[in-house]
Amino acid sequence: MRDERLRPETVVVSAGRPPHVPGAPFSEPVTFASAFVAGGDPEYARYGNPTWTAFEDALGALEGGECVSFASGMAAVSAVAALVPHGGAVVVPRHAYQHTLALLDGGAADGRFEVRRVDIADVDAVEAAMPGAAMVWIESPTNPALEVADVERLAASARAAGALSVVDSTFATPLLQRPLGQGADVVVHSVTKLIAGHSDIVLGAVVADDPDLAARIRHHRGLHGAIPGPMESFLALRGLRTLSVRLERAATNARDLAARLENVPGVVEVRDPGFGTVLAIVLRDAATADRAVDRVRLWIPATSLGGVESTLERRRRWATEAPTIPEGLIRLSVGIEHIDDLADDLLGALAGDDVD
Ligand SMILES: *Cc1c(COP(=O)(O)O)cnc(C)c1O
Numbered sequence: 001m002r003d004e005r006l007r008p009e010t011v012v013v014s015a016g017r018p019p020h021v022p023g024a025p026f027s028e029p030v031t032f033a034s035a036f037v038a039g040g041d042p043e044y045a046r047y048g049n050p051t052w053t054a055f056e057d058a059l060g061a062l063e064g065g066e067c068v069s070f071a072s073g074m075a076a077v078s079a080v081a082a083l084v085p086h087g088g089a090v091v092v093p094r095h096a097y098q099h100t101l102a103l104l105d106g107g108a109a110d111g112r113f114e115v116r117r118v119d120i121a122d123v124d125a126v127e128a129a130m131p132g133a134a135m136v137w138i139e140s141p142t143n144p145a146l147e148v149a150d151v152e153r154l155a156a157s158a159r160a161a162g163a164l165s166v167v168d169s170t171f172a173t174p175l176l177q178r179p180l181g182q183g184a185d186v187v188v189h190s191v192t193k194l195i196a197g198h199s200d201i202v203l204g205a206v207v208a209d210d211p212d213l214a215a216r217i218r219h220h221r222g223l224h225g226a227i228p229g230p231m232e233s234f235l236a237l238r239g240l241r242t243l244s245v246r247l248e249r250a251a252t253n254a255r256d257l258a259a260r261l262e263n264v265p266g267v268v269e270v271r272d273p274g275f276g277t278v279l280a281i282v283l284r285d286a287a288t289a290d291r292a293v294d295r296v297r298l299w300i301p302a303t304s305l306g307g308v309e310s311t312l313e314r315r316r317r318w319a320t321e322a323p324t325i326p327e328g329l330i331r332l333s334v335g336i337e338h339i340d341d342l343a344d345d346l347l348g349a350l351a352g353d354d355v356d
Contacts, residue, residue: 008062008174008175008244009175009244011058011061011062012058012062012175012240012241012242012243012244013241013244015057015058015061015062016028016053016054016055016056016057016058016061016237017054018054027054027234027237027238028050028051028053028054028234028237029051029234030051030230030231030233030234031049031050031051031230032230033045033049045227046222046225046227047222049227049228049230049233051230051233051234051237052069052227052228052230052233054233054234054237055067055069055228055233055234055236055237055240056068056069056205058237058240059174059189059191059195059205059207059240060207062174062175062178063174063178063179063180063187063207064178064180064181064207064209065180065187065207065208065209065214066207066208066209066211066214067205067206067207068205068206068207068208068214068217068218068221069191069203069204069205069228069233069236070203070204070205070206070221070226070227070228071202071203071204071226071227071228071229071232072190072192072202072203072204072226073097073170073188073189073190073191073192073193073202073203073204074099074100074103074190074204075204075221075224075226076188076189076190076204076205076206077097077099077100077103077168077188077204078103078224078226079206079217079220079221079224079226080166080186080188080206080217081103081104081107082220083134083135083164083186083213083216083217084107084112084113084134084135085113085134086112086113087112087113087114088113088114088133088134088135089113089114089115089116089132089133089134089135090104090107090113090114090115090116090133090134090135090136090137091116091118091126091129091130091133091135091136091137091163092104092115092116092117092118092137093117093118093119093120093137093138093139093142093147093149094117094118094119094120094322094324095120095139095142095143095144095145095147095322095324095325096120096137096139096142096143096168097139097143097168097170097190098143098318098320098321098322100137100139100168101322102320104137113134116129116133119147120138120139120140120142120147120149120154121147121148121149123150123153123154126149126154126157127154127157127161130157130158130161130163131161132161133158133161133163134163134164135163135164135165135166136154136158136161136163136164136165136166137166137168138151138154138155138165138166138167138168138179138184139167139168139170139171140167140168140169140171140172140177141171141172141273141276141278142171143170143171143278143331144278144280144315144321144325144329144331145271145280145322145324145325146171146271146272146273146278146279146280147273148273148274149167151167151177151179151182151183151184152182152183155167155179155182155183155184155185156183158185159183159185164185164186164213165179165183165184165185165186166184166185166186166187166188167179167184167186167187167188168188168189168190169187169188169189170188170189170190170193170194170306171193171194171273171276171277171278171305172275172276173194173195173243173247173276174187174189174195175243175244175247176247176251176275176276180207180208180209185208185209185210185213186206186207186208186213186217187206187207187208188204188205188206189204189205189206189207190203190204191203191204191205191236192204192304192306193304193305193306193307194243194246194247194277194305194306195236195239195240195243195306196235196236196239196240196306197239197240197242197243197246197306197307197308198235198239198307198308199304199306199307199308199309200235201231201232201235201236202232203228203232203233203236246308246336247277249336250277250308250334250335250336251275251276251277251334252339253277253334253335253336253337253339253342254272254276254277254278254279254332254334255272255274256339256343257279257332257334257339257342257343257346258270258272258279260343260347261279261281261346261347264347264350264351265350265351266283266284266288266350266353267281267282267283267350268282268283268284268328269281269282269326277305277306277333277334277335278305278306278331278332278333278334279331279332279334280315280329280330280331280332281329281330281332282326282328282329282330283328283329283330283350284328285327285328286314286316286327286328288328288353289314289327289328289329289330290314290317291352291353292330292349292350292352292353293312293313293314293330293349295348295349295352296312296345296346296349297345298310298337298341298342298345299311299312299332299342299345299346299349300312301313303318304333305331305333306333307333307335308335308336309335309337310332310333310334310335310337310342311332311333311335312330312331312332312333312346313330313331314327314328314329314330315329315330315331316329332346
């Protein structure tokens with residue numbers, strides 16, 4: 001659990017370490033094991049592994065709850081979606097990580113539950129959809145529209161309506177948003193992104209402060225089996241150690257870049273949630289946006305986000321992206337390179353087109 005005396009910038013460095021005893025390693029080693037000698041806990045490695053525990057202790061301390069890690073962000077999302085009882089209703093953002101939407105839509109298509117789509121930034125609309133709902137799914141900021149939800153208000157009204165509130169806090173990280181502290185029941189992370197931070201692993205996590213809820217999530221993981229690999233857990237914790245400094249640099253770069261993108265010819269709109277490392281720009285159409293993405297040299301054209309390297313992507317290249325996302329929207333995941341190099345490359349790519 002979180003040591004309230006320590007600041008989050010310290011917790012990312014200090015939590016989840018072996019005890020300070022002579023000869024101990026600084027970091028929990030990678031334990032490759034399928035089973036452990038009988039009489040201990042765990043006995044079988046689908047239920048626990050000391051390398052998972054080190055990462056979970058650290059992320060749990062940051063979020064203020066009990067962390068259960070998963071093989072991917074989507075495994076974490078699936079485990080939380082499974083909390084919705086048969087026949088229940090889920091309030092869902094109209095824009096969110098597209099596979100979360102696909103998973104929930106799939107559950108609705110199978111008749112498992114009802115999905116109520118809302119603009120998550122519109123508090124009144126979200127509250128109007130809550131009566132009788134079993135769960136309110138919040139993603140903030142949203143992918144890729146970068147809408148920001150009022151987590152505190154929505155968590156309180158979900159509780160009053162008898163619904164569980166869930167926050168996919170991947171874009172915010174535990175350093176910029178602590179949903180459990182704002183009254184939410186469950187936090188979901190794609191650890192793949194900013195927490196791991198180096199674009200080299202896929203991992204997910206759920207954090208809850210109610211021990212019964214955490215136990216249900218843990219039980220689901222043991223039965224469904226989407227468990228983390230110990231090597232991934234080790235790398236995720238190694239990534240987490242530098243989250244604070246990576247985030248500080250990347251967020252400064254993002255704000256600076258957003259300012260430099262204002263009034264650039266051809267940029268119809270700059271979307272900046274005001275915190276975090278993800279921005280979006282809207283160009284006039286798909287072809288213009290595709291050409292800009294083709295012209296960058298330093299930025300990597302790629303999906304995913306949250307690594308130390310800057311990446312960009314025209315989101316509607318995916319047929320599954322929401323049709324309300326503009327065809328010319330490019331999502332920018334801003335990394336920790338020098339801002340002038342990032343800006344030169346991107347602005348150069350944008351200037352390459354004949355803008356009228
Ligand atoms: C990437 C992502 C996910 C899914 O995580 P994976 O680790 O890719 O399975 C869920 N939510 C958000 C907001 C994401 O960006």
